[in-house]
Amino acid sequence: MAPMQLIPGGNRNALNKSMGKDGQREWSFGLCSACGDCGTCCMAWWCPCIVYGKNRQRLDYLQTRGVPRPDGGETFNSHCMLDCLLGCVGIGWVLNIGTRSDVRARYRIRGSVCGDCCVAYWCVPCDLVQEHRELELEERSFGVGSRV
Template structure:
């Protein structure tokens, strides 16, 4: 193998360009389908989250909890924590972890907490978009989504009761 006389690097060998991560992180299995800073891909969601994050969070929580908590209850708890402590990001971070566990996304508790602490609105928008990407209409809530899903299923005909001829 020859070397360049002044630089000492191999000459005549193929040069391989460094491999960079793809810009579209949805290509990575188990990651979010949209980026953290893709907030303006849905301007109405961005505005809602900016002015009323409790609504966005409540909708996310209802879907992640599979209807065991309501949008209103979760949103009210979020608002109270925000009003009295300013630490609502801790509460919302727990739902990010729940959602990631449900969908088999890699867990990163420290990273998730930092994401919610430094960019709460972007985090909520990303989670909302992820649930939309997975087929949920968050405005309908859990039960509305289940009804919508069941409408496509055929209902068996009812049978008359008793013996008749």
């Protein structure tokens, strides 16, 4: 029997979504299920740069350390500032494409870069909340809840 290989991170499919033959699954929450997390939904509509920055920080921390960020992510960080600056000229959504693709890759979620681009462009708040909730599921599998 081969030794079990450790994969850093928590449960990347906490809701036990079925995996397809391609080894991928659907998102844990639908794109329009933002109301399932009212606080994050409101923040994503009024201050998307904050939610983007925290999502990016949380994802990067999980990717590099294999555990959730203890403080849930800083409210104002370099990712947030960059998103805010690009948002002022109407292209903040471009950053969301990369983060959405990275979240999909981490959790083996079905989709494409073209789809990521469309979601990021047409509905930034829904995109941000969906990513937030996916990250939160893994963080909770460690016994840690995230904060907005």
